[in-house]
Amino acid sequence: MVKIDHITLPDFPLLLAPMEDVSDPPFRVVCKHNGADLMFTEFISSEGLIRDAIKCRRKLEIFDEERPVGIQLFGGDEERLAMAAKIVDVTNPELLDINFGCPVKGIVAQGAGSGVLKDIDLMVRLTERCVRSTTLPVTVKTRLGWDDNTKNIEEVAERLQDAGIKALTIHGRTRCQMYKGEADWSLIAKVKNNPRIHIPIFGNGDIDSPQKALEYKDRYGVDGIMIGRAAIGYPWIFREIRHYLNTGEEMAPPTVAERVEVCKQHLCKSLQWKGDGAGVYAMRRHYLNYLKGLPNIKEFRTRLVTLNTVPEIEAVLDEVLRTYDGFEMERTPIQLVNYHENCLV
Incomplete structure (x- = not known):
């Protein structure tokens, strides 16, 4: 330890x-x-x-x-x-x-x-x-x-x-x-x-x-x-x-169900910390990352970042789960974002 x-x-x-x-x-x-x-x-x-x-x-x-x-x-x-x-x-x-x-x-x-x-x-x-x-x-x-x-x-x-x-x-x-x-x-x-x-x-x-x-x-x-x-x-x-x-073994990448569950957990905590309005808004930048790699996901992402009520958002996430039921995620390399790309040295 x-x-x-x-x-x-x-x-x-x-x-x-x-x-x-x-x-x-x-x-x-x-x-x-x-x-x-x-x-x-x-x-x-x-x-x-x-x-x-x-x-x-x-x-x-x-x-x-x-x-x-x-x-x-x-x-x-x-x-x-x-x-x-x-x-x-x-x-x-x-x-x-x-x-x-x-x-x-x-x-x-x-x-x-x-x-x-x-x-x-x-x-x-x-x-x-x-x-x-x-x-x-x-x-x-x-x-x-x-x-x-x-x-x-x-x-x-x-x-x-x-x-x-x-x-x-x-x-x-x-x-x-x-x-x-x-x-x-x-x-x-x-x-x-x-x-x-x-x-x-x-x-x-x-x-x-x-x-x-x-x-x-x-x-x-x-x-x-x-x-x-x-x-x-x-x-x-x-x-x-x-x-x-x-x-010494590599885990399988998170399933669609795990990704949707994390979206819901993150949303729940965001609401708990910031309240309904700000909590919903703060989550919008996360959906793209959590659902990355799913084919033809753009329509769902667009709806997730425009809806304003929790029941509507959860309904879309449930729809994602049904639509991609059985889909096997492929592992892709993690891209390290340039965290301060707009910072002038």
């Missing part, structure tokens, strides 16, 4: 990455039901949380069935990040995670996210203040460095551990790479193999199949993996990886 302070996770845990506008509570519940071991919220601005911004406050909400959950903060000001940590403390997640990895221009311009990679002393001070300001275990997610000339993750890992963090997730790219090129896990392995490091080290970047998960587990020796883009529209990636790790 893997332990993050008092939190006990299965051997080689599978973590759901924090993704803005993706990993909200309904999506996290779906991933939990399909095998994810630890969730993280969308990242939350320390500034917004202190100002009591409604959007930031909503991101603190957690369904009990998705636990354990880490709430992720970002910010570049020590005092404000510490104040935000105190707010998170009273909401009772399992842990608090600091985002030093988000490459989005607007976040970096604030001196937050991966912008902190330019100033490692500041990163350490921010972390120390968070650790002192909360009773929760503090973890960090970051990248290899700012650019190819500053891949200082080995130094960063040691200093963050000394600052009191309980686990570290490393995305195998620099900030300047964004999501381009192939993630470099060799430096992640160096951190894990450093005899000074005793906290769990999780790898992140490009895991899009059970085979690659096992390959990277064996080659780089990390304590677990974090999955982000591969889970968008395909929450079954977690159960497929776990099954492959345990048996």
Whole structure:
């Protein structure tokens, strides 16, 4: 088993990455039901949380069935990040995670996210203040460095551990790479193999199949993996990886019945979290992904994204189930979306 302070996770845990506008509570519940071991919220601005911004406050909400959950903060000001940590403390997640990895221009311009990679002393001070300001275990997610000339993750890992963090997730790219090129896990392995490091080290970047998960587990020796883009529209990636790790056998892709059931579960949680109107609207972007691969599905998708009442939507989903009864889904490679494709470096 893997332990993050008092939190006990299965051997080689599978973590759901924090993704803005993706990993909200309904999506996290779906991933939990399909095998994810630890969730993280969308990242939350320390500034917004202190100002009591409604959007930031909503991101603190957690369904009990998705636990354990880490709430992720970002910010570049020590005092404000510490104040935000105190707010998170009273909401009772399992842990608090600091985002030093988000490459989005607007976040970096604030001196937050991966912008902190330019100033490692500041990163350490921010972390120390968070650790002192909360009773929760503090973890960090970051990248290899700012650019190819500053891949200082080995130094960063040691200093963050000394600052009191309980686990570290490393995305195998620099900030300047964004999501381009192939993630470099060799430096992640160096951190894990450093005899000074005793906290769990999780790898992140490009895991899009059970085979690659096992390959990277064996080659780089990390304590677990974090999955982000591969889970968008395909929450079954977690159960497929776990099954492959345990048996060496590939699972069949989710059936039509399983896909429809996930649509209904996700819709139910979306309604529970956002209410009828907003919950129905929020689900519209998910149907395309969940029903991908079904022939001649366009008509059904069009109806699903235009209907406004739950009974009508459920009736269409039931019609999908009847229409494709007995249809065998084919496995297709997971396409990793360019998550921040409109972000200017």
